[in-house]
Amino acid sequence: MGNASYLAVAFEGILLIGALVVLLVAVVAGRSRAVWAPIAGASFLLAALAGVLQWIEVENGGGGMFFSAQNLQVIKSPMVVLDGFSAMASIVLGLVGFTAMLGSWDLVAKVGKRSAEFVALSLLAFAGLHMMAATPNLVVIFIGLETASISFYVLAGFIRADVKSDESALKYFLLGSLASALFLYGIALTFAATGSLTIYGVNSIRDFFSETVVSDPGILLVGMALMLVGLMFKISAAPFHQWAPDVYQGAPSGAVGLMAAGVKIAGFAALGRIFVGGFISQIDTWGPIVAVIAALSMVIGTTMALVQTDMKRLVAYSGVAHSGYLLLTLLAGVEGMSAMWFYLATYPFMIVGTFAIISTVSGPTSTSSPIEAMRGLSRRSPEMGWLLAIFMFGMSGMPFFAGFVGKILAFIAAGDAGYIWLVVVATLTTVIGFAFYLRVVATVFSGEDDDTTMIDPTLSSRFAVVIGATVTVVFGIVPWILIDVVRDALPL
Amino acid sequence: MELVDYLPIALLTLLGIAFAGVSLVLARVLAPSNPTPEKLAPYECGIVPLQEPVQRFPVKFYLVAMLFVIFDVEIIFLFLWAVRMDQFGWAGIATVVAFMLMLIETLAYAWKRGALDWNVSHRTRTRRVVAPEATIEKAA
Secondary structure (H helix, E strand, O other), rough: OOHHHHHHHHHHHHHHHHHHHHHHHHHOOOOHHHHHHHHHHHHHHHHHHHHHHHHHHHHHOOOOOOOOOOOOOOOOOEEEEEEEHHHEEEEEEEEEEHHHHHHHHHHHHHHHHHHHHHHHHHHHHHHHHHHHHHHHHHHHHHHHHHHHHHHHHHHHHOOOOHHHHHHHHHHHHHHHHHHHHHHHHHHHHHHHOOOOOOOOOOOOOHHHHHHHOOOOOHHHHHHHHHHHHHHHHHHOOHHHHOOOHHHHHHOOOHHHHHHHHHHHHHHHHHHEEEEEEEHHHHHHHHHHHHHHHHHHHHHHHHHHHHHOOEHHHHHHHHHHHHHHHHHHHHOOOHHHHHHHHHHHHHHHHHHHHHHHHHHHHOOOOOOOOOHHOOOOOOHHOOOHHHHHHHHHHHHHHHOOHHHHHHHHHHHHHHHHHHOOHHHHHHHHHHHHHHHHHHHHHHOOOOOOOOOOOOOOOOOOHHHHHHHHHHHHHHHHHOOOHHHHOOOOOOOO | OOOOHHHHHHHHHHHHHHHHHHHHHHHHHOOOOOOOOHHHHOOOOOOOOOOOOOOOOOHHHHHHHHHHHHHHHHHHHHHHHHOOOHHHHHHHHHHHHHHHHHHHHHHHHHHHHOOOOOOOOOOHHHOOOOOOOOOHHOOO
């Protein structure tokens, strides 16, 4: 296997080195944001490049399981896998991280002395997020989850002087810790039921299911349910979504894009890895639960978004609905994974772009962002106004935008899996969802002519928004480019 | 999956609730209730408390404790590696050195931020690494 084993952890390695270099520069050279910008940007881009190399390696048949300590010859438990799934996660997380960092740069420029910590925490968080997608070991998934979550708790409370930011961080921390604890308990019970912590390898969970007929699944059921709850919390699916609007609203606008997009990608990657990779033989057990959660997410997310007056809360509730659409792809098992990755490769760019615009309009440290603040944006900053409209169209699922293709693929996946009623619910909520997305667009293009307080976006947020919009439009018009690629993004 | 399969869990939950509830109710019903000021005091016997038990304590200890945890965890990993050191070979040594360098850098960063200075006020401590600047904390 040779050097390939280092390639499998290249994403984490690069981001870790980037974070350490940022802190080292902060120690040795004092402060200089001009230095941190290229370090952070280069780390994310190099990490994405490592993802491309991983992808090529997998396409050439070089993937596999690594860090099974070959020279010990006793432990056959892999800690890292290199497959289309983890390579795709590298590429997507690297590019989304790069774009989100650009969108957060206004905030980094404002937090002054603590900006090194912000950059380092972001890099570490994304390393943790990818770990969730790239490991078959449940405990390592938990460690990745915690690495990312703890970094994000800090980012949510980064404006210490702002009470709302503190509240947001504390809420996120308390509820997030509860979810993490439930997830961990789920791992423990799964271990008790199957005798294994790892999805692949010798004595793995998959071996257990292929060799044993589960006659008394009590403990296994509780274990799977608790793991589901823990991850559903992180992706803010419906019964576990209450934290999302409050945290999104209270956290500094510049940081939310980074948090929201990253957690969505990794949460679904972990769900795919665990439930489609490991528990696929039990899909009759967890399928109905996921279907109910998906339906609840779509209905609650859409209806609550209708009545929001705050832009950040609106995006949070729309995120709940999008979690529901994404959950449809899980129900299709392995066949749904390509649809999931199409969705995950496009939707996070819309979140990041939207929050870059919110951060530009309301200020990167703002803890509230009324939709009214967007009034007349098309005149006050034409590019931001138009691009926000593109993101809203993209999220709503308007044809010729990437969100449409993502939703169609998810609906097809769920339909093929036999959940016709769920597709009906999803279609209805999509139609209702147009109402609140178009309300934002209408606000952007309305307003009195005398309100001409121009908004001058910074270069970095311009870049972030343009990258996000490019992804939204290009993959909406020529989706087959991406569809051809994500077809191979399957778990081992 | 049948709902009946969940019965043992439901029974266990009910049993737990019932045990706690029955204990409380029985204690309330059976125990004689004859409160006097002495009985209601936090300590029925011993010295009368002179001040609130919860006191403020310097936050410095928490910094030290956090730094201690970092190296506590380092030791855990080093033990695991040391047991099988010969089998891991040079690759193992390189890995452990890289791991320790990370922790040393963490310590260096904390040190430079003034986490190890005992008698420095928080205000001067945070200015150590980076010069003061128009921060949002002032603006907010």
